[in-house]
Amino acid sequence: MTWQPKAQELLLNSNYQEIASLYEQAIETEPDVLSHYWHMGLAYLLQKQEEEAQSIWLFAMTQALGEEADQLIKELIEILEIEAQRQFFLEDYSLSWLIRGHIRELNSDLINNILKLIQLEINLTIFTPEKLNDWQVIELLQQSPKSLVDSNLLLQVLKKVLEFSAIEIVAFAQASLDYISPPETFTESVVPIILRMAEEKGKVFFAAEILNLCLELQPNNLYLLNKQLYFYTILENYQKALETADLFYENCQTLSTQVLGNYQILYTLISSGTWQKVEYIAQRYRELLKEMIQQQPEEIESIVSTCLVGVTIFWLYFQDNLAENRWFQNQMSLLFYNWLRKRTSLLFYNNFSTKTLLLSQKSNSDVDISFFLTEGNQQLVIDNKRSLKVGYIAHTFRKHSVGWLARWLLNYHNREKFQPVIYLGSQLEDELTQSWYKDKVDLVRHFQQDIQSIARQIREDEVDILVDLDSVTKNITCLVMALKPAPVQVTWLGFDASGLPTIDYFIADPYVLPANAQDHYTEKLWRLPNTYLAVDGFEIGIPTLRRDDLGIPNDAVIYLSSHGGYKRHPATIRLQMRIIKEVANSYLLIKGIGDEKSVKQLFSQIAAEEGVDIERLKFLPKDPNEYVHRANLQIADVALDTYPYNGATTTLEILWMGIPLVTRVGEQFAARNSYTFLRNVGVEEGIAWTEEEYIDWGVRLGKDKALREEVAWKLKKSKQTAPLWNGKQFTLEMEQAYQQMWSNYINSL
Numbered sequence: 001m002t003w004q005p006k007a008q009e010l011l012l013n014s015n016y017q018e019i020a021s022l023y024e025q026a027i028e029t030e031p032d033v034l035s036h037y038w039h040m041g042l043a044y045l046l047q048k049q050e051e052e053a054q055s056i057w058l059f060a061m062t063q064a065l066g067e068e069a070d071q072l073i074k075e076l077i078e079i080l081e082i083e084a085q086r087q088f089f090l091e092d093y094s095l096s097w098l099i100r101g102h103i104r105e106l107n108s109d110l111i112n113n114i115l116k117l118i119q120l121e122i123n124l125t126i127f128t129p130e131k132l133n134d135w136q137v138i139e140l141l142q143q144s145p146k147s148l149v150d151s152n153l154l155l156q157v158l159k160k161v162l163e164f165s166a167i168e169i170v171a172f173a174q175a176s177l178d179y180i181s182p183p184e185t186f187t188e189s190v191v192p193i194i195l196r197m198a199e200e201k202g203k204v205f206f207a208a209e210i211l212n213l214c215l216e217l218q219p220n221n222l223y224l225l226n227k228q229l230y231f232y233t234i235l236e237n238y239q240k241a242l243e244t245a246d247l248f249y250e251n252c253q254t255l256s257t258q259v260l261g262n263y264q265i266l267y268t269l270i271s272s273g274t275w276q277k278v279e280y281i282a283q284r285y286r287e288l289l290k291e292m293i294q295q296q297p298e299e300i301e302s303i304v305s306t307c308l309v310g311v312t313i314f315w316l317y318f319q320d321n322l323a324e325n326r327w328f329q330n331q332m333s334l335l336f337y338n339w340l341r342k343r344t345s346l347l348f349y350n351n352f353s354t355k356t357l358l359l360s361q362k363s364n365s366d367v368d369i370s371f372f373l374t375e376g377n378q379q380l381v382i383d384n385k386r387s388l389k390v391g392y393i394a395h396t397f398r399k400h401s402v403g404w405l406a407r408w409l410l411n412y413h414n415r416e417k418f419q420p421v422i423y424l425g426s427q428l429e430d431e432l433t434q435s436w437y438k439d440k441v442d443l444v445r446h447f448q449q450d451i452q453s454i455a456r457q458i459r460e461d462e463v464d465i466l467v468d469l470d471s472v473t474k475n476i477t478c479l480v481m482a483l484k485p486a487p488v489q490v491t492w493l494g495f496d497a498s499g500l501p502t503i504d505y506f507i508a509d510p511y512v513l514p515a516n517a518q519d520h521y522t523e524k525l526w527r528l529p530n531t532y533l534a535v536d537g538f539e540i541g542i543p544t545l546r547r548d549d550l551g552i553p554n555d556a557v558i559y560l561s562s563h564g565g566y567k568r569h570p571a572t573i574r575l576q577m578r579i580i581k582e583v584a585n586s587y588l589l590i591k592g593i594g595d596e597k598s599v600k601q602l603f604s605q606i607a608a609e610e611g612v613d614i615e616r617l618k619f620l621p622k623d624p625n626e627y628v629h630r631a632n633l634q635i636a637d638v639a640l641d642t643y644p645y646n647g648a649t650t651t652l653e654i655l656w657m658g659i660p661l662v663t664r665v666g667e668q669f670a671a672r673n674s675y676t677f678l679r680n681v682g683v684e685e686g687i688a689w690t691e692e693e694y695i696d697w698g699v700r701l702g703k704d705k706a707l708r709e710e711v712a713w714k715l716k717k718s719k720q721t722a723p724l725w726n727g728k729q730f731t732l733e734m735e736q737a738y739q740q741m742w743s744n745y746i747n748s749l
Contacts, residue, residue: 007039019043038076045102046095054104060190069401072732073106080106083410084116093123100193104135111140112150115157122160130165138168141175143381149232151179155189173213183217187224190214195227196448198496199395199426204234211607216301220251223303229264236594238272256297256304259288263311270317273565273602282318287321287646293331307477308336309498312474317566321643322664326499326520329472333499333522338480371610387419388742391458392487392590394469394494395425399626399651399671402469402493405601407436408535408727415733423447423454427472451479465738468503471495490526493533496669497523505741507532507734512677513669526737530723532682534730537719538656545635548588550618557586560636560659561659562650567642572664573603576640577610577699579662580617587703589636591620599722637708638701643694645672655681657723660701660711664694680724685711 001326004026010019023040030036037060046054060070080103086097097120103113114135121127132138139147155286158176161169173190180186191214194207196499208231214224245268249261262285269278289312300308312328354524392410396402413420421443424433438444443461447454458466460482466486469478471494479491481614484502497506499522506523509532518525539601547554561568563577580588590603604614623629630653631638639654641647641663647654651674654661665687673728678687686701701708719725 004039014046016043016046018318020047021113021394031143033077034072035079038079042099044081045099046083046097050098050102077103077106077110081113082431088116093120094641098594108135109140111137111144111148111154114140115150115153115699116156119153119160127161130163131170132161132168132172138171138175141179143282145215146179148181151181155180155185159189159193162190162210163197165197165201165203170206170209170213173210177213178215186217187214189220190279191224191227196426198231198429202428203421204231207231208235222251222257222301226252226260226264226303229268233268233271236545236593236595238268238274241268242272242274254296255288255292255302259285259292260304260307260311262288263307263314266318267566268316270314270566270568271564271593273568274595275568275602276605277571278318285314289328289332293328293335296335296338298336298339298342305336305339305343306475308332308339310476310498311473312494313472316668316670317569317645320668320671322514322517322520322667325668326496329496330499330520330522335499336410336478336502337353337482338376338481344483363714380679387415387417388464389419389421390738390740391421391423391460391461391466392469393423393425393458393466393480393581395427395474395477396469397422398428398433403432404435404626404649405652406469406493406535407432407440409731409734410437410440412728412731413440414676414731418445418735418738421463423443423458425470425476438583441570449476451458451476451483454480455483455485459705464488464742465490467492468498469493474500486743490741491523497521499523507735507737508669508677509680511679512672514667516671526741528663528730528733528737530733531676531730534680534727536725536727537658538653539627540657541625541629541631543631543634544623544628545620545632550587552587552618553585555585555718557583558635558637559586559588559698559702560591560639560654561642561655562591562634562639563642563647564592565599567645567647568592568594568599568602569642569644570602571691572643572694573606574662575694577612578605578695579640579702580607581610581612582695582699583702583740587616587618588640589618589620591622593622611714629630629653630657633659638662638698641674642697643671644668646675648673652724653675655715656713657684657711658717660686660708660715661695662688662701664688664691664695677724681715681718681722683711683714 004022006024007019010022020040025042026033026036027040037056041053041056043054053177057076061069064072065657080099082383083097084096086104087099100113100117100120103110104117114137116128118131154176161172167189177186178741181553190210194645197203198207208228209229209421210230211224215221215228218224225618229241229244229248232244244712245261245264249258249265252258252261262281266281266285268321269275269281312325312332314327315321315328343522344663377496394402410420420441422437423445424447425612426448445457445461447457463486465488466481467490468477468481469492471491475495478498478500481498481499482502489503490505490507491503492507497503500523503523505526506521507528508525508527512532513525552558559576559580570636576588580586590599600619603617607617608616623632632655633654639659639661641651641661643664644666651661651663655677661678663678663686664674665675675687678684685707688697701711723729
């Protein structure tokens with residue numbers, strides 16, 4: 001039932017009123033032709049006169065004696081469907097939506113119409129997830145035969161509605177599983193979307209729920225298991241994380257996947273505070289790493305290759321062995337670097353040399369090298385009078401340890417001599433992102449997961465010095481740094497240095513690494529004169545902790561341990577228990593990320609072994625935000641640091657609040673953070689070089705109130721003079737380092 005020829009012409013010109021008049025005349029001539037009523041009603045509907053349209057249709061149906069109502073509705077729907085499609089292709093989504101709404105009123109069981117209606121509502125930005133319930137979409141999908149569901153349309157709609165991250169969307173996705181095949185089509189379509197939403201919008205729980213559906217289809221898919229493990233860890237659902245890590249390892253068939261799987265188990269265990277199971281798995285992991293380094297496999301699964309730089313960070317928490325830890329880190333980074341070069345055949349800046357084309361074996365290259373080949377050989381123009389362009393790349397320009405600490409450098413940058421550029425990874429953005437980072441620079445680049453485009457952008461921006469603030473905490477950043485898109489590359493903050501051959505310098509200071517540390521680093525250690533980090537201070541909120549609420553007497557001594565489960569090495573906890581046992585009327589407050597049950601079990605077991613009453617241990621919940629967290633630190637008389645991985649941001653916050661700290665100094669960078677911070681505020685009380693000294697300082701500071709007050713006074717006075725609290729001076733020292741680094745590079749040409 002098509003339009004009359006004259007009506008068709010009018011339709012193309014959107015003369016809907018004339019169409020209505022035309023069919024009104026046709027009805028007068030042929031009152032028994034029902035299609036005239038259908039088209040006239042549609043003409044009114046196209047003018048958005050809905051009541052008139054419905055009245056015309058209803059009148060026709062009531063006059064059609066002997067006609068089956070269902071057949072009449074079907075004929076009307078066919079006409080409406082054709083026009084709804086036409087309006088959609090004309091991109092008049094509002095009219096198409098209006099027509100489809102009336103189709104749904106005529107027959108609410110047409111699943112494809114409802115899917116198109118959802119599609120239109122999304123285009124018109126009026127869709128809400130509740131519509132899935134209102135329109136009974138889930139039930140319709142569960143009841144509709146596969147032959148009646150447009151699977152391609154369903155997939156398109158699913159990809160769109162995932163952006164709404166509501167519980168109704170999970171049910172919709174689950175109901176869609178049977179209609180989208182093969183399974184890879186479903187997972188390959190939805191996984192990139194949920195990963196982006198987790199990274200950029202913090203929708204981690206939603207992403208984990210959708211990923212569970214993907215795992216129903218592909219339960220042994222290592223890539224999916226790896227991502228699910230990541231989500232569960234962020235959500236602090238450590239039981240699920242451990243189950244996923246074990247399942248991942250069970251499905252590992254190669255040495256390289258076993259290395260990754262073993263690392264995941266270990267990191268999940270220590271993150272949750274479940275240290276009791278670590279020793280055996282750590283030994284197995286050591287042997288797997290050695291075997292992989294010895295074999296130097298040329299073929300490495302992509303899921304493993306991009307993680308190689310970060311899989312050794314477990315050792316920083318497990319042992320203070322600078323030589324072995326750095327050897328593992330350097331070797332795995334070199335393995336990754338060699339794998340990347342063979343795979344991409346990209347043009348790199350060579351360390352301290354002219355732009356050189358490093359062509360390697362072209363093996364399954366999945367990166368377009370044309371840009372690097374055509375742009376890389378241009379003459380390097382040297383202008384010593386121009387300002388240096390310094391790029392900062394990270395995913396932590398926000399309320400994150402790195403975000404809180406790095407902001408002072410951006411705040412005090414000399415804009416006449418330096419042009420800071422921020423390369424913002426996939427991350428949540430907050431007020432810190434805007435006020436302390438975006439507002440401090442002229443150029444901000446956002447990047448996703450495409451290392452080619454990131455590297456190209458950095459090259460196009462002509463960045464002179466690229467500073468990595470993620471270190472080994474973000475795989476994508478390691479990939480970018482490995483391509484050497486800037487002539488000088490520096491690692492600052494993050495974890496320890498990555499060991500990538502493309503990194504020129506690692507920022508340190510006189511204390512944070514021992515004198516012989518250069519022997520264990522591929523990067524050149526650049527020791528700033530005082531401290532590798534300085535801040536002007538921290539914002540403080542209103543405290544919510546009180547002694548009486550915790551059942552602690554006013555005259556008791558309160559020790560505090562405020563760290564994540566991954567830093568809580570049992571050997572250090574044992575030392576802390578001995579301090580508590582030695583200091584009468586003392587309590588230990590335990591606070592930080594980790595599995596609550598596992599952390600309590602760990603501390604309780606060691607306390608029992610050392611003869612400490614469990615009632616003297618107080619486990620605190622997480623604070624609502626960083627400001628309250630810092631304010632609540634003031635309840636402590638003495639803070640007890642972790643080892644072999646010290647506190648960093650936590651230590652700075654503790655010192656800023658004027659609380660004495662006991663720390664044990666080791667060999668590795670992670671075991672000397674608190675040491676350099678204490679030295680840079682002029683405090684030596686609390687610095688221990690052995691287990692015995694750690695206990696001794698803990699006991700002395702607990703028993704000697706005058707000593708505590710003396711240290712607190714030193715910390716208070718240090719805010720006016722100490723290098724640690726002078727972000728402006730620190731920035732000047734960093735800028736001088738940048739200038740010398742650039743001079744070294746120019747002189748090497």
